[in-house]
Amino acid sequence: xxxxxxxxxxxxxxxxxxxxxxxxxxxxxxxxxxxxxxxxxxxxxxxxxxxxxxxxxxxxxxxxxxxxxxxxxxxxxxxxxxxxxxxxxxxxxxxxxxxxxxxxxxxxxxxxxxxxxxxxxxx
Numbered sequence: 001x002x003x004x005x006x007x008x009x010x011x012x013x014x015x016x017x018x019x020x021x022x023x024x025x026x027x028x029x030x031x032x033x034x035x036x037x038x039x040x041x042x043x044x045x046x047x048x049x050x051x052x053x054x055x056x057x058x059x060x061x062x063x064x065x066x067x068x069x070x071x072x073x074x075x076x077x078x079x080x081x082x083x084x085x086x087x088x089x090x091x092x093x094x095x096x097x098x099x100x101x102x103x104x105x106x107x108x109x110x111x112x113x114x115x116x117x118x119x120x121x122x123x
Contacts, residue, residue: 002026002112006096009117016086020117022079022096027112032098034072034079035059037107038119040092048094049081050103059103063089086121094119 004027008020020036035050049070050059060068069082079096094117097110104110 004096004098004112004114006094006114006117009094009119011120011122012086013123014087014121016121017082017084018086018119020081020083020094020096020119022081022114024077024079024096024098024112027077027098032100032112033103034096034098035070035103035110036079036081037095037097037110038090038092039095039116040089043092045095045107047105047107050097051079052101052103055102057103059105083119086119088121091119091121093117 003025005023012018033050033052036048037045038048039045048061048064049068051070067085072079096114098112099110
């Protein structure tokens with residue numbers, strides 16, 4: 001059974017850092033595009049970052065470029081999102097996703113999705 005579980009969310013002050021983790025059981029992540037979406041209160045869900053080893057590509061939304069870094073440990077089957085210089089606008093529920101094929105900015109195209117972890121950036 002495939003399971004995608006996020007962890008690492010929490011409350012952090014503006015300018016602070018957090019690292020989100022995504023554990024994927026029942027999946028061989030080596031061949032998958034893996035990434036993160038987020039949904040802020042009252043806003044639509046948006047693609048934040050994605051990495052595809054087979055395509056050799058990494059995507060970051062303009063709002064997080066230079067501050068967030070996606071990485072993966074294929075042996076542990078874990079995907080990470082390192083977030084630095086956090087801003088209140090980064091507040092939201094962060095979801096880990098995975099799909100066969102290339103990265104995609106559309107949520108519906110990801111077959112594997114986690115339940116989300118809350119990130120709150122506030123003083």
